[in-house]
Amino acid sequence: MLVDDCLARIAEYFQASQVGLGQWSKAGKILPSLRAWGPRPVNVYLETAGPGPEAFDFLCRKGSIIWNCPEDLAELPQLQQHIRQVGAMAGVFCLYRDHGSHTEHLVMAKDSEAVWPEDTVEFLNTVGTVLYTALYRRLAEDEVKRLRQLEQTVATIVSEFVHILPELVDAQIEKALGQICECVDADIGIFLQWQDSEGLTMKVSHEWDADSIDGPLFRGAILENDYPWLAAQLRQSEPVLIDNPDDFPAEAVAERAACERFGIHSILWSPFAVAEGLQGCIGLGTINSPGSRLKGAVPQLGLIGNVLASAIEQQQTDLKLRQAYDDIKRLKHHLEAENVTLREEIKTSFNEYELIGKSHAIQTVIHQVRQVASTSSTVLFLSETGTGKSLFARLLHRLSDRKDRSLVTVNCAALPAELIESELFGHEKGAFTGAISRKIGRFELADGGTIFLDEIGDLPIQLQAKLLRVLQDREYERLGSSTTRTVDARVIAATNRDLDQLIDQGKFRNDLYYRLSVFPIRLPPLREHRTDIPLLVWFFITELQGPLGRTIGKVPSSAMDALTSYDWPGNIRELRNVVERAMILSQGTTLELESAFSGYLRSGHASYPTHESQSENIEDVERNHVVKVLEDCNWKIRGKDGAAERLGLKRTTLQSRMKRLGIQRPSV
DSSP states (O other): OHHHHHHHHHHHHHTOSEEEEEEEETTSOEEEEEEEESSSOTHHHHTSOOSOHHHHHHHHHHSEEEESSGGGGTTOHHHHHHHHHHTOOEEEEEEEEEOSSEEEEEEEEESSOOOOOTTHHHHHHHHHHHHHHHHHHHHHHHHHHHHHHHHHHHHHHHHHTTTOOGGGHHHHHHHHHHHHHHHHTOSEEEEEEESSTTSOOEEEEEEEEOTTSOOOSSTTOBHHHHOHHHHHHHTTTOOEEESSGGGSOTTOHHHHHHHHHHTEEEEEEEEEEETTEEEEEEEEEEESSOOTTTGGGHHHHHHHHHHHHHHHHHHHHHHHHHHHHHHHHHHHHHHHHHHHHHHHHHHTOOOGGGOOOOSHHHHHHHHHHHHHHTSOOOEEEEOOTTSOHHHHHHHHHHHSTTTTSOEEEEETTTSOHHHHHHHHHEEOTTSSTTOOSOEEOHHHHTTTSEEEEETGGGSOHHHHHHHHHHHHHSEEOOBTOOOOEEOOOEEEEEESSOHHHHHHTTSSOHHHHHHHTTEEEEOOOGGGOGGGHHHHHHHHHHHHHHHHTOOOOBOOHHHHHHHHHSOOTTHHHHHHHHHHHHHHHOOSSBOOOTTTSHHHHHTTTTTSOOTTOSSSOHHHHHHHHHHHHHHHTTTOOSSTTOHHHHHTOOHHHHHHHHHHHTOOOOOO
């Protein structure tokens, strides 16, 4: 470049060791040279404390500083120290232009003391004007090229945001900031946008930093909180250019401190707006060098800002649409599964008035249910079969804070062992043979609500660990999936089996038992609250009259005494079945119990000893009754007129009961 040749000729003419077109900041710090010649690297000067503010003021007032030896600078001690530090024992500064924030000057120095000719300053002033004119002409030509390059970059940026995928928007914005910075010699590019729909706060959402910067420096900053002066300026929708941190007004304390902390010399904030008002802002900054080309980018920054803001808005819209689609898809699967569950629940729909009983035993249970209902604690109902475990579980759910969400019931004894895991936790398509589609498990269906695990004592031992994990960590995986899911479902469990005995036999986990029995509630068998039997009988009569087409207005005292005296191994379910059979067989309006309960009357209660009888224990009574019913049914267990139906039990429950009581069909 011609300017470099001229600097070399000046050095040769004056026998100088360094010649350059230099700059000082208002604070008296050395700024990077515009052009320099000499063996000493320019960064040697940048690393010093600089000539100081007194030298800056002196140069601006006098127009030049010249010294033949360091002692000539006694009035400028910081400059004197500076020249000794860099070895400029004789030198000249000739001011070309005072920009207020910084100077531009021609500087010449020697490594040894020397006497400069009298016309040195005049000569350098003339030559400096020529050199700066040539330099700025060249810089202007470069700026035109750079502006053309910037326009091409803007066009490229705009094209790259056409049909961009939502997940690529953030990275593309940072890339665009980097492209702009490269065009204008900036080291930092930041993008600010409204944090809220009300337009109250502006946040730095994206930032690009040059490789030499250990950034990000500003990402996540909220202007109203971190930089209030800047926030107020940008609300006026006008660009803000700071050539030097010293240009900040006194009230811009945080802004000045940030620039000094990060070494920012110049910074430009260019807001962009649409018809609705201010939308955001793009900021560009330089580190340790003037931002001479920042201001020229303002027109293009407005266009780029609108492109970036539109891309973010479209990204948010696309993501919301995707989320909505995923929610709809998930809701569809959830509703499909919930419909199945609801159809099952409708069959056993809850009516709080079905809780018939004024006895102390029943009222105690209701009180316990009310006590624990408002919590999320796990509840374990312990009772014989037919005592109304599911009824109390529904009452507990209805009294809880989860009453508006689903109550999902799972009968652990009714499901095959190979299917119960899929039923509880769900499965993915192809998880096993026959899994032709994804299935939502009962726990997922009960999320936010309650899950009732009936007959928990029959849960296979291999699944108990997975259930324990759900109870402890609220986590599980679908069959065929490695994705861990979380669930917020209250667990209610129930069993008619002796869990302590199962634990001793190694059929039930001890740790699972403790997790389930946070709040155990024992449901009394019917024989322990016989005073409720008349109430239950009349309730069943009232309930069944419509469906059966019978009208019963009287129950003989002998019949009621017989019902009250019986021990009811099938409990309330068995009582209801007996009442229903009696109503079907009754010819008039009086309940005829003999045909439905003939075995009891024929034996004079011999086959049905009361609970007060001391001759046999409860297990013997239960065994005798089950055997009697089986014999009456010719050992037919399932189907119409089978023993399970007469006892009011499920087939699987009766078979389990027979196994426990040691009942086997006699060999022929």
